[in-house]
Amino acid sequence: MKKTQRRKRRKNEEIIMGKIQINILSHHKVREPFFNFVYYYLVKIKDENKNLIKIVFHTSYDSPFYTNMSKLLNDNGIESSIMNFGPNYMVKVKNCIESDYEYSCSMDDDILINNYLWDYMIENIDILKDEKNIFLAPLISNGIPGTDYFINDFMNEEEKLTMNNLFKNTNIPSMWGANYSMLNNHTINAREWYPDNFYDEVSRINHFYKGIHPIRISLESHMKMAEIVMKNFDKIDQKSNYELMFVKRPYFCNSFYFIKTQTWKNIIHDKSLICDGFDEVPLNMYKDRNNQDMVFVKNGFCIHMAYNTIGQGQGIVQNYYMSELKKIKIFDGE
Secondary structure (H helix, E strand, O other): OOHHHHOOEOOOOOEOOOOEEEEEEOOOHHHHHHHHHHHHHHOOOOHHHHOOEEEEEEEOOOOHHHHHHHHHHHHOOOEEEEEEOOOOHHHHHHHHOOOOOOEEEEEEOOEEOOHHHHHHHHHOHHHHHOOOEEEEEEEEOOOOOHHHHHHHHHOOHHHHHHHHHHHHOOOOOOEOOEOOHHHHHHOOOOOOOOHHHHHHHHHOOOOOOOOOOHHHHOHHHHHHHHHHHHHOHHHHHOOOOOEEEEEOOOOOOOOEEEEEHHHHHHHHHOHHHOOOOOOHHHHHHHHHHOOOEEEEEEEEEEEEOOOHHHOOHHHHHHHHHHHHHHOOHHHOOO
């Protein structure tokens, strides 16, 4: 369906903007095969929701793979296009915010959710009309703060204990110019892992980089999370009892979220919020300045493969996920 077909006119000839532009920020060629699984679920969303979205690939290189994927999405009723901006992340973001769609979605190229969760978030996107809500996001497997909610909703008691013990036994080093030494009072110097206590301590850190959590720096935690997720992949694949959760946490690592396009534009255009070459800190500073809630989907399970903060371990975890996903019968022949 063409963009011009999607836009309809009111009786007074006022043009109605599109609903949601989903921006896939692709950077790593090695992750291209992962999008085959993303595509599998995208084309299964409801037809009425396909009519509300446009997908734009923002690549760092000429990519015949994503060019073909864009064509396949168009052939399956999802408007799609591709743009190559080179490796500069903020150049991509600045193009995203020029969208004339009411809402935007920022999505890294190592994110996977099922079609039921896509439908639920599309159908509940208007929760962002309320100015108290900054964004809408799923529970990201290793997300900050999503991972602790993911563990609570997704895992059995033994698996929860395994993950929480890994978090408790992780030494938090100081990094990125921030002093995180006090956080070890809630990990290696604590008897148990209590995420509320950990995040309370994070909120008191006098630095804008508050996106820290044991899972972000631990290859062991990444691998155990991946093993548990793939062992229970039916929970990723199936529809769950979704609910909206309104959350206060000091920081959000923004690999996947929906936001009002105007809000995203306000954030990027406010030079007082910019401190590096990304939009993550500005998003969080804007949230704090306006005392806004994060909105997550309870039981909304989302795979994020790995952070680059685990070094070469990122490739190990990515290879594990892609290898295991290929073994799942639902993807046979896709």
